Amino acid sequence: GEYHQTPHHGLDGVTPLEKWAQSDSVRFPDPHDDLDNLFLFEERRKVQKDRTVSLNGMVYEVDAALLGETVTLRFDPSAPSGRPIQVCHQGQFIENARPVEPYANCFIKRNRPSRTLQADTSAPEPPPSGLKLRDLPVDNQED
Numbered sequence: 240g241e242y243h244q245t246p247h248h249g250l251d252g253v254t255p256l257e258k259w260a261q262s263d264s265v266r267f268p269d270p271h272d273d274l275d276n277l278f279l280f281e282e283r284r285k286v287q288k289d290r291t292v293s294l295n296g297m298v299y300e301v302d303a304a305l306l307g308e309t310v311t312l313r314f315d316p317s318a319p320s321g322r323p324i325q326v327c328h329q330g331q332f333i334e335n336a337r338p339v340e341p342y343a344n345c346f347i348k349r350n351r352p353s354r355t356l357q358a359d360t361s362a363p364e365p366p367p368s369g370l371k372l373r374d375l376p377v378d379n380q381e382d
Contacts, residue, residue, distance in 0.1 A: 279313040279325070286310060291339055294324065299336035301326050312336065 243256040250258050268274060284292040286305040291298050294312055297320075301310065305328060313325040323335035 275315065276313075278315075280316055282312045282314075283309055284312055292326075292336065294336075298339040299324060300339050301336055302334055305333070 244254055246252045246254050253261075282294060284294065286292055286301055286308050288306060290303045290306055291300055292310065292312065293299070294314065295316075299312075305326070308328060310333070311327040313327060315322055326333045326336050
């Protein structure tokens with residue numbers, strides 16, 4: 240086509256066809272490279288206190304050691320929902336995120352951050368509510 244025959248400024252006035260012909264050979268990717276992995280999208284997310292991150296409206300669980308940390312989620316947006324979402328921290332792969340199970344997640348014990356106020360466990364008894372059913376007068380009128 241015309242594109243390949245036209246000199247390009249970015250190629251120092253050489254046509255794309257001439258530049259391609261000057262190269263030694265076509266470079267192929269290393270056979271050990273996982274091409275699917277090389278082209279994954281990346282999004283950064285902060286790990287919440289319940290050790291979850293959200294992506295595209297879905298909530299995922301990650302390792303509890305990442306609480307409060309910002310992680311990189313690597314994923315294929317066009318893949319079926321079953322394809323794993325990779326969790327990376329500081330450039331290193333950590334694990335694949337797991338879809339959250341809300342019922343199981345609500346039972347996970349959370350550690351309180353040390354900088355939050357601790358609740359006073361010696362709270363006073365609540366004040367009396369005033370009326371008690373047993374103190375109301377009984378109306379024994381029969382019709």
